[in-house]
Amino acid sequence: MVAAVAAGLVVSSAADTGFATTAPDKAAVEHVVSDFADRAGYPGIAVAITKGDQVLYTGGYGHDSAGAAVTATTPMPVASVSKSFTALAVMQLAEAGKVTLDAPVRDYLPHFRIADPRGTRITVRELLNQTSGITDGTFPEKSLPQPATPAEAVTRARDATLAAEPGTKHYYTNTNYHLAARLVEVVSGEPFADYMRRHVFEPIGMRATITINQTPRDLPDTVRKGYVYAYGMSIPAAEPTRFVNGSDGVITTAEDMAKWLITQNNEGLAANGTRLVSAADVTAMHTSSDRRWTYGMGWDTDQRGRVHHNGIWFTYTSDQLLLPGGYGIAVIGNSGIGLGNEGVDALTDELATLVTGGEPQAGAPMRLIVDLILACLTLLSVLLGVRNLRRTRNWATRLATRPSWRLALRLAPRLVPLALLISLPDLLGRLVGGGRDISFVQLCYYSAPLVAWSAVATVMNIGVMTIRVVALVRGRRSAEAPPVPDGSTQLATR
Template identity: 35%
Template structure:
């Protein structure tokens, strides 16, 4: 299915099933579910507070409705009448949301979002489907039925953060039709954490969701190699031949050259769902070198796949288990792991031409180069850990943040001297995703972009965002 860019799925239906039965809490008994078919009234609380509604929520044709202005304001939005658009205008976290009474359409920053249930006027008050309003305001909904009443609790968006310092950056992302999740921090203080665009056909992107990382995965792979070196389980000057005999030039390709993209190994490898890590390494081994090891920087996904194999051989553990033991658990990165179908992440989208986007198919990668998922909060903790010795020694971090070629690439990071300081950064991509991460060492800005549209130039986005920060 294709849609207008950032206007994904114009016929969007929001899980507003909106019959009282659709508001049941998980696990409600069948008897209770049957009882809800006769629900005729709704009690709606916001933030745990009982509301003295001027216009009471009501059930209409099996749908729970709430007064637009009253509910939206209590959920933190500013509401006014837009006479030019002849619509109610809601503003929250920098977003502009429009709705015209009598329609099932909300416009979020100019993009249509259809709810499947039209609003209506009752005595001069616009009543809208509760779940539709909760979706556009990214509020949480909980409900349980009792007798002929459904008791609904609404909690305002407690995840999104937008400070005055990041107002220009936020406006820029909206203008660029960026889709995905963004975090901006200065030091340890989060200044912007926000979702943009659509996450599948039934919801907007929320800022606390998991996303594929693309090549931001390489920072974990490089750190794992350095951890194993600290543990005395490998050396950076060891040849590839010691781990995987028979590679072209394997006696001259060292772990250091693999980390710094100076190995000369062909960067391409087969991306087959049924290929194991060893199968993929065998396919990489069958290709001739592109250049003499150490002679030229060639960004090589294949090199980092091979590093994942070395990590497994040196540690005696799987790639993911070693990362979990060494980094994810010590740092509390509970939202980070190896991608698999059972772990939901934000929906990725690929270009379908003429500013059209379609849901991406399976994103197949291999350990070491692009297999991980994470959240923006976890990635902030991860990049901040490199300014401590929580998981790596300072000497190892210095090696990672040292440039080894004219491309200013270290181990899993690019390094640049700017404004009298050091900035480390990387970008990534994969089917349906485009990512980027940057940190100014010593208390400067951190930028994290976990985008869900293929092809976005996240390096340029990060450069432009930085220009719009104090």
């Protein structure tokens, strides 16, 4: 399936591709993207590359879940890249004197309450910096009932508590940006989507870009289902129901993302001459205000000093990267995250190497390797389970005289797979997701093979345990029952 996807990758038409005189080689870009799609299992990918105020390249590769070619004008969600847009909207209001970044959120959202009295001290800047103290651990926003609007998101947050004093630690959570979206609404007097369209998207020229409240309910018909990945197959799937506005609700195209990258690399000045925010505010958004963390306001900085932000849905992933030399790169892929694949960041890095004159190094197909390992573990669990079931009679005969407590201890480990299955969302969120919240349904999107292995191991072990207990009980009853006299004995006693 992966090979078939790679074979089907095609570059979009020349009308979808904009070049400047220093444009990267088209064939080289195609090779890098095709190779990544083959390894990572992405049916469709859109790319934008800029430098300074010039669009060097926009293009699409592969297909969407309806079979249509992905082009530079195909609308796709950019997930948490949306936070960069929300931060810019708040900065616009701050420049207009309507918001003070270091003022409490309560000054602008009088109805904002959380279940921790320290919440009254959370500032606007701390929302954007992800330092409010709210975490996915203190407020598991993905597992809770999903609001339909930013106003409902504020109401839902009343159950949140804090993991730290506001402003003292960095904890990434979507809730901070849900609250920021509502702040924009209240301060501007406009619905968040309308504000973004009138004051951010249209001034830049991003006329194909929108932002939505909830998935999949609010997705336009032009946005096709993305994909989940399992055992080398890409399977179309609707995004789970989630509230996303402010945090990861922007739907855009590669062409529009090129305009966004130019605005960021041009100190807040769009290619059409429109200024969105001041150069100082762009720098502030790109820069962490504290050495203890690297996150600024809607943007992060990596170890090489590059400014970036990725985006993750369960059916789409994205990344944006600003290089010190003035290059900007945006990538959107129509497949979700999973074990062995944390998005399209690796592709962005390869393209960054390409445009700066280096030779991109292809990695191993980790996504497929991980799923094949899980498939082997699933098969092994079945084989071991069948073997143990076939040995039940011998096992029961050999241990029939053992004390019940010792038998219980011997069988107890067979409950471990069940405990693992139940705790898997929390365990995976802590070990792999950095403490992020994930529901069981979303876990099935993230890694169906992992869930399948855990479920099969649970069923086989519970089955073995149940059959062995039944065999032991029957064996003991037979041993304790008085012998039934046969006919000859009865005649002899008459």
